[in-house]
Amino acid sequence: MRKLLNKELNRKSVDEFKQSAKTPLIIVLDNVRSLLNVGSIFRTADAFLVESLYLCGITGSPPNKDIQKTALGSTETVNWRHFTTTAEALDLLKSNGYKVYAIEQADCSIPLNRVAFEKREKIALVFGHEVKGVDQKVIDMCTGVIEIPQWGTKHSLNVAVSAGIVVWDISLKLNY
Numbered sequence: 001m002r003k004l005l006n007k008e009l010n011r012k013s014v015d016e017f018k019q020s021a022k023t024p025l026i027i028v029l030d031n032v033r034s035l036l037n038v039g040s041i042f043r044t045a046d047a048f049l050v051e052s053l054y055l056c057g058i059t060g061s062p063p064n065k066d067i068q069k070t071a072l073g074s075t076e077t078v079n080w081r082h083f084t085t086t087a088e089a090l091d092l093l094k095s096n097g098y099k100v101y102a103i104e105q106a107d108c109s110i111p112l113n114r115v116a117f118e119k120r121e122k123i124a125l126v127f128g129h130e131v132k133g134v135d136q137k138v139i140d141m142c143t144g145v146i147e148i149p150q151w152g153t154k155h156s157l158n159v160a161v162s163a164g165i166v167v168w169d170i171s172l173k174l175n176y
Contacts (some may be wrong), residue, residue, distance in 0.1 A: 017077040022051040023171050026093060026124040028100075030086040030134050031057040037130065039070030040160035046074035048171040053078055054093075054124075056086040070160075086126065088169055090141045096123045099143040102134040103166055105155065109147035112166060117173050125166060127159050 027045055032038055038060055045053050053113060055061045061082045062075040063066070083089040090100055101115075103125055117123060126142065128134030139145060148157065148165055157165070 014077055017046070017049075020049055022049050023174055024048050024120050024122045025167065025170060025174060026054060026098065027163065027167065028054040028086060028089055028124055028126040029056060029059045029159075030126050030128045030130060030138050031132075032037045032059045032063045032127065034130055034159075035060045035064055035066035035068050037158065037160040039067040039072075039075075042067065042068045042074040042078050042080075042126070044164050044167050045078045048167050050078065050167065050171075051123040052087045053080040055080060056083045056089050057175070086135065087141060090124075090126075090138065093124045094141075096104070096122070098122045100124045100126065100141065102128070102139045102142045102145045103140060103148070103155065103162055104128065104134045104139060104145050105147050106139060106145040107169045109145040111149045112146055112169055113149060115146050115170075115173075117170065119176075120174060123170060123174065125163075127163055127166075130159055 025043060027050055029038065029041065042053060067075060093100055094107060099122065101123065124132050126138060146166065148162060
């Protein structure tokens, strides 16, 4: 076994990325305060060819050196928009035919491993504040809630880690 060299990874150029067919998935950040988490989620969005990233409320937006620190240039590839409120973003998504799911722990949530979507279905995922999670008013606007099953004592994951897990899983379900 040999580790691949960077030149062997067949990475897309910025232009190739922008022209590539995207996963019909939009990530919505509901008042995510850590700029490092925002940057990490930009990288996840790039890795899985996510259609767009919606930054809402207090969520920071590029250009910002702390976002860039973890985004590693993905702010140049991933489409993004800032919304004053998450409700404004969700209204737009729903009017454009997206099913919107909060990623949260809630009664009646669907475990991630049991959620199913049609191939190429238009989905938006809402990730919330690092301490408070997704606001209840936002949850009330969603089609449903998806939960990452956890078995330890904390039942809490960093928002960027949660985004990586959920976006990878749902990208597979939407694309293959």
